Amino acid sequence: MINVSWQQHVLRDYSICKQKNVIIRLDLNLPVANGIIEDTSRLDAVTGFLTQMSFAGARMILISHFGEKGESLQIIANELMKRLSFVHFSPSTNLSDIQTTLQTIPYGEALLLENIRCWQGETENLPSFARSLSMLGDIYINDAFSVSHRDHASVTGIPRYILSYLGPTCERELVHLSKALNPPLPTLLVIGGAKISTKLPLINRYLDQGVHVFVGGAMVHAILKARGIHIGNSLYDKDVAIPEDIIYHPNIITPVDVVLDTGETVPVKEVPDGRTIVDCGKETLTLLDVEIERAHTVIMNGPLGLYEQGWLHGTEHVLSQMGTRPRSITYIGGGDTVTAAHKIGALKKIGFVSLGGGAMLDYLASGTLPGIDAVTKSH
Numbered sequence: 001m002i003n004v005s006w007q008q009h010v011l012r013d014y015s016i017c018k019q020k021n022v023i024i025r026l027d028l029n030l031p032v033a034n035g036i037i038e039d040t041s042r043l044d045a046v047t048g049f050l051t052q053m054s055f056a057g058a059r060m061i062l063i064s065h066f067g068e069k070g071e072s073l074q075i076i077a078n079e080l081m082k083r084l085s086f087v088h089f090s091p092s093t094n095l096s097d098i099q100t101t102l103q104t105i106p107y108g109e110a111l112l113l114e115n116i117r118c119w120q121g122e123t124e125n126l127p128s129f130a131r132s133l134s135m136l137g138d139i140y141i142n143d144a145f146s147v148s149h150r151d152h153a154s155v156t157g158i159p160r161y162i163l164s165y166l167g168p169t170c171e172r173e174l175v176h177l178s179k180a181l182n183p184p185l186p187t188l189l190v191i192g193g194a195k196i197s198t199k200l201p202l203i204n205r206y207l208d209q210g211v212h213v214f215v216g217g218a219m220v221h222a223i224l225k226a227r228g229i230h231i232g233n234s235l236y237d238k239d240v241a242i243p244e245d246i247i248y249h250p251n252i253i254t255p256v257d258v259v260l261d262t263g264e265t266v267p268v269k270e271v272p273d274g275r276t277i278v279d280c281g282k283e284t285l286t287l288l289d290v291e292i293e294r295a296h297t298v299i300m301n302g303p304l305g306l307y308e309q310g311w312l313h314g315t316e317h318v319l320s321q322m323g324t325r326p327r328s329i330t331y332i333g334g335g336d337t338v339t340a341a342h343k344i345g346a347l348k349k350i351g352f353v354s355l356g357g358g359a360m361l362d363y364l365a366s367g368t369l370p371g372i373d374a375v376t377k378s379h
Helices: 041-055 074-083 095-102 127-134 153-160 168-180 197-208 219-226 282-294 313-322 335-343 358-366 370-376
Strands: 021-025 059-063 087-090 110-113 139-142 163-166 187-191 212-215 257-260 265-267 277-280 297-301 329-333
Touching: 021 041, 021 153, 041 059, 041 074, 041 110, 041 168, 059 095, 074 087, 087 095, 095 110, 127 153, 139 153, 139 370, 153 370, 163 168, 163 370, 168 329, 168 358, 187 197, 187 282, 197 212, 197 358, 212 219, 212 282, 257 282, 277 282, 277 313, 282 313, 297 313, 297 358, 313 329, 313 335, 329 335
Parallel strands: 021 059, 021 139, 059 110, 087 110, 139 163, 187 212, 187 297, 297 329
Antiparallel strands: 257 265, 257 277
């Protein structure tokens, strides 16, 4: 059910945070390669908010994850502390140590905790851990839309115990994405990535609204296989039985030609044994150009080829076309998609760039997220 009450739970009056301990859930899970932060978008999005909270006189406890369990937030902390002199970092994962350190932090300053996924009980959402975390603060603010689809202690657990709000990053995402829940026709959804099983609710919802849905990336291989089309050695989602009304739906668009791992382009029904589909072909992209041209709204999430292996052309072509449609309403989300748009200089030409990948898709599929519901039920 679509959550329409979230607007009542956005923090508006920062003065209520004066001389309060305020837990703020952020998403500082930035891409890092060889010790260098490659994209600071999520950091850029929260520095203004944290500065406002500092001026308001809040003592902030900042929580984020980074990578998988065991990876330290130190490199992200260094960048944040360089930007904001009032931020401190604690490498400890002992709550008693954190409580002691907090006593030394003046109001108006912030303590960034170590990667929350290093703490036992976070991903399991153990009530005892969530309650212990909540005891660090008087108020909780979720400003991490991109992890609000996770049922984790720092996302859905803490709001059970203390007064909770949504922050400005969450508000920005919800304001824009709520307009895409029931977009005016004609609308085109371009969806890529690996697993189709997790995307079926989204695809179903948009098909029911009359939206045209182009399926690309590895997820389309499952549809092709279900249609009896040979896909060679291409990977496909084996964990799902795709309903026939999706497989043969008239508004489902799939590639008519594909690029193989040899670099050769062939009709989609002529993939030879031993070869792998790696991208969309030229005729498919021409077909997509026509769809983008006619669409009032275009939504894209996920790469159309094996992006991580360097097959970029299909993804970058569609993003470029989206950037040339000033009269269309355009949305993109997902790490690889946003990175590709940045690379080709299309980022500023897109109407709305979501910081959420999976969260964006889950929100568009259901109209809410566990992290949003947790806050709206906390008052």
